[in-house]
Amino acid sequence: MSDRDPSAPGVEPGPSPTKVSRRTLLAKLGLAGATAAVGGASTALAAAAVNDESFQDELATYFQDHYVRMTKEELEQAVARLERKAKREYGVELRVSNHPPIEGVLFGYALNISKCKGYRKCVYACVRENNITRHPQTHYIRVLEMNKGSLDLEHSDPYYNPESVPRSGKFYLPIQCHHCENPPCVRACPTQATWKEPDGIVVVDYNWCIGCHYCVVACPYWARRFNPVTPSLPVDEINLDTHYLGNRPRMRGVIEKCTFCINRTRQGKLPACQEACPTGARVFGNLLDPNSEISRILKSKTVFRLKEDLNTEPKFWFYTD
Amino acid sequence: MTFLQFLFDALTVSLRGGRNFWRWMALLGATSAIGIYAYSIQFERGILATSGLSEEVAWGIYIANFAFLIGIAAAAVMLVIPAYIFNNKEIKQVVLIGEAMAISACLMAVMFILASLGRPDRLWHILPLIGRMNFPRSMLAWDVVVINFYLFLNIVMFFTMLYTNYKGSEPYFPAYFLGVLVAILVAISIHTVTAFLFSSNVSRPYWHSAILGPRFLASAFTSGPALIILALQFIRNNTRYLVDDKVIETLAIIMTVTLQINMFLLAVEMYTEFYSQTRHASSIQYLFFGFKGYSSLVPWIWTSIALNLVAVLGLSIHPIRRNRMYLNVACVFTITGIWIEKGMGLVIPGFIPTPLGDIVEYIPTHYEIGVCLGIWSIGTILFTLLVRSAIPIQLGDLSRLSRQIRRGGSRRIRNP
Numbered sequence: 001m002s003d004r005d006p007s008a009p010g011v012e013p014g015p016s017p018t019k020v021s022r023r024t025l026l027a028k029l030g031l032a033g034a035t036a037a038v039g040g041a042s043t044a045l046a047a048a049a050v051n052d053e054s055f056q057d058e059l060a061t062y063f064q065d066h067y068v069r070m071t072k073e074e075l076e077q078a079v080a081r082l083e084r085k086a087k088r089e090y091g092v093e094l095r096v097s098n099h100p101p102i103e104g105v106l107f108g109y110a111l112n113i114s115k116c117k118g119y120r121k122c123v124y125a126c127v128r129e130n131n132i133t134r135h136p137q138t139h140y141i142r143v144l145e146m147n148k149g150s151l152d153l154e155h156s157d158p159y160y161n162p163e164s165v166p167r168s169g170k171f172y173l174p175i176q177c178h179h180c181e182n183p184p185c186v187r188a189c190p191t192q193a194t195w196k197e198p199d200g201i202v203v204v205d206y207n208w209c210i211g212c213h214y215c216v217v218a219c220p221y222w223a224r225r226f227n228p229v230t231p232s233l234p235v236d237e238i239n240l241d242t243h244y245l246g247n248r249p250r251m252r253g254v255i256e257k258c259t260f261c262i263n264r265t266r267q268g269k270l271p272a273c274q275e276a277c278p279t280g281a282r283v284f285g286n287l288l289d290p291n292s293e294i295s296r297i298l299k300s301k302t303v304f305r306l307k308e309d310l311n312t313e314p315k316f317w318f319y320t321d
Numbered sequence: 322m323t324f325l326q327f328l329f330d331a332l333t334v335s336l337r338g339g340r341n342f343w344r345w346m347a348l349l350g351a352t353s354a355i356g357i358y359a360y361s362i363q364f365e366r367g368i369l370a371t372s373g374l375s376e377e378v379a380w381g382i383y384i385a386n387f388a389f390l391i392g393i394a395a396a397a398v399m400l401v402i403p404a405y406i407f408n409n410k411e412i413k414q415v416v417l418i419g420e421a422m423a424i425s426a427c428l429m430a431v432m433f434i435l436a437s438l439g440r441p442d443r444l445w446h447i448l449p450l451i452g453r454m455n456f457p458r459s460m461l462a463w464d465v466v467v468i469n470f471y472l473f474l475n476i477v478m479f480f481t482m483l484y485t486n487y488k489g490s491e492p493y494f495p496a497y498f499l500g501v502l503v504a505i506l507v508a509i510s511i512h513t514v515t516a517f518l519f520s521s522n523v524s525r526p527y528w529h530s531a532i533l534g535p536r537f538l539a540s541a542f543t544s545g546p547a548l549i550i551l552a553l554q555f556i557r558n559n560t561r562y563l564v565d566d567k568v569i570e571t572l573a574i575i576m577t578v579t580l581q582i583n584m585f586l587l588a589v590e591m592y593t594e595f596y597s598q599t600r601h602a603s604s605i606q607y608l609f610f611g612f613k614g615y616s617s618l619v620p621w622i623w624t625s626i627a628l629n630l631v632a633v634l635g636l637s638i639h640p641i642r643r644n645r646m647y648l649n650v651a652c653v654f655t656i657t658g659i660w661i662e663k664g665m666g667l668v669i670p671g672f673i674p675t676p677l678g679d680i681v682e683y684i685p686t687h688y689e690i691g692v693c694l695g696i697w698s699i700g701t702i703l704f705t706l707l708v709r710s711a712i713p714i715q716l717g718d719l720s721r722l723s724r725q726i727r728r729g730g731s732r733r734i735r736n737p
Contacts, residue, residue, distance in 0.1 A: 062442070066453045138376070144677065154600060154678035175677060184523060190461035191446040192453045208446055208453070211368075211439020213379040214461050220524035222676045225376060226439060228369025252367050253439030307676075310523045 054088060057081045066192065067205040067245070075244075078207075082248055090235050090249075098244045099266040101199035107260050108200070108287040108315040109271075110297045111174060115281035115321070118143055118165040118172035125276030126176075129261060130247040131239050133231030140225065140258040141176040141273060153306075176273070177202060177223035177258035178306070178314030185215035185224060194255070200287075200315055201260050203245040209254040216255060220307050221314070224257045260284070287315065323721065327487045331710035334719050338709070345705070349698045356695005359688045360436060368439055371688040377681035378672040382689050383437040385664035386696070389544070390430040391515045392537065392663060394471065396545015397423035398508040399575055405501045411565040417715065418556070419549055420479040421707035423508075427472040429700035436692050460518045467514050471507045478504065479707070486714050488721055512537050525671045527604035532590055537663065539583040544659035546576040547652040552708070554649060562712050573648055577636040580655060584633055587662075604670040607680075615673070617682050622666050628658035 064070070064078055079096045086094035123141045132138050144156035148169050156173065166172065179202050186194055186202065193208040194215055216224045230252040242248040243263035250256055261271035265284070274282040285294035297303070301319040308314075363371040374381050400419035404412040435441050446452040447465060456462040478500050485492045516537035519528040550572050557564040591609070594602040606612045611619050632654040635641045642648060674680045685693075713719040 066446075069453070142677065152600070152678070153676075154603065154674060156678050158677065158679055187455075187458050188461065188522075190455050190459045190465065192455045193446070208443070209440065210443045210446055212434075212437070212461060213439070214459070216379040217671070218522050218524055220676050222524075222679075226369065226379065229367045255439075312523075 053084070057084060061207065064207055066208050068195070079244060082244075086238075086249060090233070090238060092235065092238055092240060094238075094240050094242060094248070096242050096244055096248050097263060099263075101197050101201075102266060104286075104288055106200045106287045106315070107179070107265060108285065108294050108298075108317070109179075109260070110283045110294050110301075110303065110317045110319060112281045112283070113171055113173060113318050113320055115279045116143075116172045116174060116277075117279055118145060118160065118167075118170070119278060121276045121278055122174060122273035122282065125272045126258070128237060129239055129264075129272035130259075131231070131233055131242070131249050132225075132256075133227060133229070133250075134234065135232045136228060138225050138227075140223070140256075141174055142222070144173045144175060145170050146173050173318070174273075175221060175223070175306070176316070177260075178221050178312070178316040179258075179260060181313035181315060182311060184218040184220065184310075184312060188214045188218035190214065197245075199266070201245075201262055201265075202257070203259055203262065204255055204257065205245070206248075206250050206254045206256065211253040211255065213255070220310050220312060224255050226255055227252050323488065324484060326721070326724065327484050330487070330719060330724060331483065331714070332706075334713050335706040335709040342709075346702065349702045349705075352694050352698040353702065354695075355691050356693070356698060359691030359695065363436070363688055363692065364441075368437070371686060373684045373686050373689065375681050375683070377675050377679060378669065378683040380437065380668050380672070381683055382665060382685040382693055383433045385668045386693055387430050387433040387437070388515060388519075388537075388667055389660050389664045390426045390433065390700075391468070391512055392541030392659070393545050393548055394423045394426035394430060394468075395508040395512040395538075395541045396549070397426075397475070398505045399542055399546050399572070400549065401501055401508075402505060403571060405498060409567075409571070411567045412571060414715070415549075415553060415564060415568055417479060417482060417711045418552060418708060420475050420482075421704055421711060422545075422549060422552065423475045424472065424479060424707065425700045425704040427468060427475065428703060429696050430468065431472070432696045432699070433693075436696065460514065460521050463514045464511075464518055467507060467511045471504070471511050474500065474504050474507060479711075483711055483714050487719065509538065512541050519667070519671065522671075524676050525604075526601035527671045528667075530590065530593075532586055536583065536586045536590070539579050539586055540659045540663045542579040543576050543583055544656050544663075546572040546579075547655040547659075550576070551649065551652050551656075552704075554645070556708070556712070560712055562716060569648070570643070573636065573642055576652075576655065577633070577642065580629065580633045580636065583659075584629060603674055607673050608666060608670040612673070613680060615680050615682055617684060618666065618669060621661055625658040625661035625666060628654040629662070632658065 060077070061081055065074060067075075070078065075098060079098065082096045083094050086092055120143050123139050123143060126132070126140050127134070127137075130140065132140065142158050143160075144153065144158050145160035145167070146152075146156050148171055151173075160167075160170075179196075179200055181196075181200070183196060183202050186196055189209075190212060191208060191210055193210070194202065194204045196202050211226065213226065216226060227250055231250055233249060238249070239247060241263055243259070243266070246259040246262035261269075261273075265271055271282075271284050274284045283293050283297055285292040287295060287298075289295060297319060298317065303317040303319040305314045305317055359371075368374065372381060397419035400412055400416050403409040404416050435444070438444070447454055447462070449456070454462050454465075456466065478497070481492050481497065481500075513534045516534040519525070520530060520533040522528055550569060553564045553569060553572075556562050591605065594605045603612055607615060608618050608622050610616070632651040635647055636651050642651075669683050673682065710719075717723075
């Protein structure tokens, strides 16, 4: 992570000469490609398109660099483009923040399965908070209805839909991205479009992902989602408070996942799933702070993690009362 | 200048043909058009909208064909190894056919990868320097490197051989031999790396097995020679090009032995999974016998096993194998069997059940089948043209000399 964080205090990364030349080259290549594609037939149309703001934005977005390599100015421009796009497409004033990781913070999550009653409030709060596509419906959190007496995932039912929960003889196991310390998805990604931030959050640069699905294949917790179509968001339900690496509206054909609500948690707020949980089963916090609730739980309760034999070191623990 | 002349001549001669040739090309052109149309719809609507893929099954028939084609590409070395290492003169005549097949198969494999991407427009992100290639950590990055290198190597070697023959000489032997040695190593590595692409996933116990690499190589060295035998049988029946019986026999023996090994390795895999009956066996259980009432791949895989068994039984008996008719049938059986086994039979069960124990089945849609058909057609067109330019040059019908004679107006060359 040494080449990252343009917005960290005290770092003034000016545009380096090599970067400029690479970008110019790319722009030239792109222009050549565009010219070839357009051909001679519709020169007038092309000229009109070139002057169009949305076309220029799309072109600039296409040649945008990887998040960790962008200079501060480039990142600001990328953010401005996203905000303009939201204005154009949804007519909303989107705020795309870029809060850096907080020093001395490593996020972790603990979930009390004896308190979880399977209401799925976290699932739907997550959908709204993270601007997840509604049609088709995608969820970052999947709650498994498990048979008491066993942790066998193969006997779980994610589609449970009884009159009321909890059902007798069952317990509930919500699963989302475990933000592994040793994440197989990050290793798998051929373009480094997904990586682990210093505060432990595994993020995706949606503008860099090529949609190859290899991270989806690699994840042992089935936590990654693919945007099959351009996400459909009801305008009045769009969450305007977004983060560049988190819940900003995504495009079609890329991978997304739980980011521990990076737009909230990096500003000291709790993730939406914990806020929504009516039973208080969820505890999110800083693992490096010995006095945080999560640290106390890890010290005092009997906890377990899923699939520890895979050595992925998840930062998501389960415990019981 | 001569090189441009050579390219022009090679292309011209490859396009000169009778009615059957043009019927063949028209058929392939039509199926390519279907594929391009299907892909354009996929590009417009998005891959999950037009395919049978889901959140649960992330890879389908595209990656299945990709895995199979990497095997075909790698198997071109099955011709090269005996030709150059053991100096088998007869095989040397048909090395070019193998290389043409490697080039076509590699390009098809690359097209299948492109077809499976959610954002093919962003492919430049994987390039070193201007992109951000995750090398050496990502096995997919490794695959991109070795496949492109192998493709490049085969193109260079194919055209070097043709071009020097066109000029009436032979390639500079030490350099060419070095190229051959490197190609052998890279051929083995493209298939090993592709196996690692699957077996490196701890999340998918069905693939997470050390035997997957050897199984990949064994099946590649079965289906590759089988396809080459069919191509050679066609060539020797329809052209003046001499394909020695020894060549076919050598390839048939290679195919027989590797098919035996392949069946053995499959049995080993099945034993390990079924004897211990752990949760890791769920996928193979799904593939062979169905799992929790889901069984759409069961008839599919048993067809493959039956085809391979029939082929291996006959091939293992010398007199039967030497029967040309049986050999052709066995080749078709083997190719189909391996295509099922190292295609859908390999890819789909990896996703069933999901790491959370859920089961969602996968059936390819018309669009996906259309795209597959298109890619196979484009690859076959390429292979046809490459072979049709190679044969007249090898026969001496087309050379710089013949071109000069032709200019004098004394002789017209025809594609044999």
